[in-house]
Amino acid sequence: MRIGILGSGLMGGKLGTIFARAGHEVVFSFARSNDKLKKLARDAQGNGRAGTPGEAVKEAGALLLAVHWSRIDDVLKQAGDLSGKVIVTCSLPMDAGNTKLIVANASSGAEELTKKIPRARVVSAFNTVPSEVLFGVYEARRKASRPSLVYCGDDESGKAVAAELIRDAGFDPIDAGPLRIARYTEQFALLVGQLAYEGEGGPELAYRFERFGK
Amino acid sequence: MRIGILGSGLMGGKLGTIFARAGHEVVFSFARSNDKLKKLARDAQGNGRAGTPGEAVKEAGALLLAVHWSRIDDVLKQAGDLSGKVIVTCSLPMDAGNTKLIVANASSGAEELTKKIPRARVVSAFNTVPSEVLFGVYEARRKASRPSLVYCGDDESGKAVAAELIRDAGFDPIDAGPLRIARYTEQFALLVGQLAYEGEGGPELAYRFERFGK
Numbered sequence: 001m002r003i004g005i006l007g008s009g010l011m012g013g014k015l016g017t018i019f020a021r022a023g024h025e026v027v028f029s030f031a032r033s034n035d036k037l038k039k040l041a042r043d044a045q046g047n048g049r050a051g052t053p054g055e056a057v058k059e060a061g062a063l064l065l066a067v068h069w070s071r072i073d074d075v076l077k078q079a080g081d082l083s084g085k086v087i088v089t090c091s092l093p094m095d096a097g098n099t100k101l102i103v104a105n106a107s108s109g110a111e112e113l114t115k116k117i118p119r120a121r122v123v124s125a126f127n128t129v130p131s132e133v134l135f136g137v138y139e140a141r142r143k144a145s146r147p148s149l150v151y152c153g154d155d156e157s158g159k160a161v162a163a164e165l166i167r168d169a170g171f172d173p174i175d176a177g178p179l180r181i182a183r184y185t186e187q188f189a190l191l192v193g194q195l196a197y198e199g200e201g202g203p204e205l206a207y208r209f210e211r212f213g214k
Numbered sequence: 215m216r217i218g219i220l221g222s223g224l225m226g227g228k229l230g231t232i233f234a235r236a237g238h239e240v241v242f243s244f245a246r247s248n249d250k251l252k253k254l255a256r257d258a259q260g261n262g263r264a265g266t267p268g269e270a271v272k273e274a275g276a277l278l279l280a281v282h283w284s285r286i287d288d289v290l291k292q293a294g295d296l297s298g299k300v301i302v303t304c305s306l307p308m309d310a311g312n313t314k315l316i317v318a319n320a321s322s323g324a325e326e327l328t329k330k331i332p333r334a335r336v337v338s339a340f341n342t343v344p345s346e347v348l349f350g351v352y353e354a355r356r357k358a359s360r361p362s363l364v365y366c367g368d369d370e371s372g373k374a375v376a377a378e379l380i381r382d383a384g385f386d387p388i389d390a391g392p393l394r395i396a397r398y399t400e401q402f403a404l405l406v407g408q409l410a411y412e413g414e415g416g417p418e419l420a421y422r423f424e425r426f427g428k
Contacts, residue, residue, distance in 0.1 A: 104319040136427015147424060150405070176405065177412055184408065187401030191364070194395055195388065195423060204425045209409060210361060211418045213350015 003165070004056030004063045006030055006075050010131040011090055012066030013040050015169065018138045019064075020044035022168040029056040030067060030075050053078035057085065062161050064126070065089040069109065070096055076116060083119040086158040088165060090126035092186055101186060108182035110152070121158030124182040125151035125166060125173075127189045130196040132203040134169065141170030147206035150174045150188070152181040174209060217379070218270030218277045220244055220289050224345040225304050226280030227254050229383065232352045233278075234258035236382040243270040244281060244289050267292035271299065276375050278340070279303040283323065284310055290330060297333040300372040302379060304340035306400055315400060324366070324396035335372030338396040339365035339380060339387075341403045344410040346417040348383065355384030361420035364388045364402070366395040388423060 003024050005016040008031040017040060020026040026048045028040045037050035057063060057079050065087055067075050072091060076082070093109030095102050103112050110124035128150055129137075137147055149171035153159045159175065166173040176185060196203040217238050219230040222245040231254060234240040240262040242254045251264035271277060271293050279301055281289050286305060290296070307323030309316045317326050324338035342364055343351075351361055363385035367373045373389065380387040390399060410417040 101319065105315065133426050136425075140426055147426065148421075150409075174409065175413065177408055181405065181408055184401050184405035187398050188405050191390065191395070191398035191402050194391055194398065195364075198391055199389065201425055204427050206424055206426050207362075208422050208424060210420055210422060211350075211415055212347050212354055212361065212420050213418050 001025070001061035002027070002059050004029065004060035006053055006056055006063055006065045006079060007067030007071070007091070008037055008040055009066060011126065012064055014131050014134045015064055015066065015126060016040060016048065017044055018134060018169050019165065020047035021138070023047065024168070027051045027056040027060070029053045030078070054080050057082065060085065062086045062088055062165060065091055065113070067091055069093045069102070072113065072116070082117045085120050086161045087113070087117065087120045087122045088125050088162050089113055089122060092127055092189055101190065104187065105183060108180065108186050110179050110182035110186070114179060121153070121155035122179065123151055123153035123155070123158050123162040124179065124185060125149065125162045128185055128192055129206050130193065130203045132196070133206045136204050137170040137206055145208065146170060146172040148172050148174045148209045150176040150185050152176040152179055152185060154179045172208075215239070215275035216241070216273050218243065218274035220267055220270055220277055220279045220293060221281030221285070221305070222251055222254055223280060225340065226278055228345050228348045229278055229280065229340060230254060230262065231258055232348060232383050233379065234261035235352070237261070238382070241265045241270040241274070243267045244292070268294050271296065274299065276300045276302055276379060279305055279327070281305055283307045283316070286327065286330070296331045299334050300375045301327070301331065301334045301336045302339050302376050303327055303336060306341055306403055315404065318401065319397060322394065322396035322400050324393050324400070328393065335367070335369035336393065337365055337367035337369070337372050337376040338393065338399060339363065339376050342399055342406055343420050344407060344417045346410070347420050350418050351384040351420055359422065360384060360386040362386050362388045362423045364390040364399050366390040366393055366399060368393045385420075386422070
């Protein structure tokens with residue numbers, strides 16, 4: 001699959017690299033510098049290249065949206081027409097200082113994004129784990145018990161694409177239901193961030209849902 | 215330890231039973247009927263008895279608050295003076311129809327509870343797993359890898375008591391920080407509820423945080 005990365009920072013850069021290693025063709029776009037994009041493309045060893053957001057969108061089977069919330073409008077404008085595209089978003093609706101969610105409870109970042117691009121197929125995923133754990137999970141992907149990753153959305157075919165990418169990255173995809181469940185998952189993301197960055201044991205944190213006593 | 219159960223419904227009844235089995239002296243109070251309280255006490259086999267909320271509070275080393283949010287004021291009034299008491303709350307601030315949180319984002323149920331009983335030592339715990347998983351986790355408590363249970367609070371000695379009860383119930387206590395983190399954990403509770411009751415696999419759901427790739 002061709003995957004366009006809209007926002008090649010900590011999350012987008014690492015996930016794009018992982019998707020490239022998993023065999024996908026990845027276009028990295030929208031980083032602080034062109035050098036960063038070129039380095040990411042080089043490290044992807046034949047499966048990656050640097051481009052503009054418009055080039056990332058072209059022929060993409062899926063787009064990963066991984067920009068700070070304050071950059072959403074800018075990157076969408078540069079991306080152009082997203083009708084019918086699968087948009088996997090891990091962008092949390094944080095304020096400029098990254099202290100709190102500016103959309104919460106009565107809506108979610110994923111739902112607000114959908115209002116901006118109603119003809120795209122938005123799936124919320126990859127926001128509930130810190131970027132620091134991604135390579136570790138990918139390296140451990142052949143072990144028996146993978147960590148979970150929750151995702152949600154209103155478009156079933158888009159969700160199937162997202163689930164495939166989640167699996168490619170070494171996680172066990174957990175369908176949490178419709179897009180409005182992002183109201184919970186985005187808050188869960190802040191809990192995971194609290195445990196990862198303020199708790200003991202380091203930021204390489206993932207989670208697994210398990211059943212007991214059935 | 216003597217543990218008073220304020221609200222002996224699905225969560226309070228099961229957790230009280232587990233605390234009794236773990237060797238604590240449990241007073242069950244505040245259920246729909248006195249018969250329910252007497253049955254819980256009988257099933258606790260020597261370690262439990264039925265009482266009023268006032269009796270549950272008397273000499274208690276910890277109180278479990280497990281009532282529907284609409285009953286908080288009633289049970290607190292019946293409980294009497296809670297100064298200095300450790301209150302472990304699993305009550306989520308749900309509306310009457312259990313469809314959504316009526317306190318969220320800018321505050322949490324645990325913080326609102328603290329405003330009502332400022333001299334008590336409030337810890338938020340046990341709200342992030344469904345009641346259906348409790349006996350299964352307790353039965354599996356000697357296995358190598360226990361499920362996690364997040365808790366938070368502003369009183370360190372109260373948190374130590376809560377951590378002990380979490381361990382007694384078969385979980386691995388995860389300190390999520392100050393009480394305001396309940397803003398995230400209460401939303402996480404709704405995510406777990408969504409997966410447990412709307413997802414596939416049944417409601418016997420727990421979670422474990424794990425580190426990868428250190």
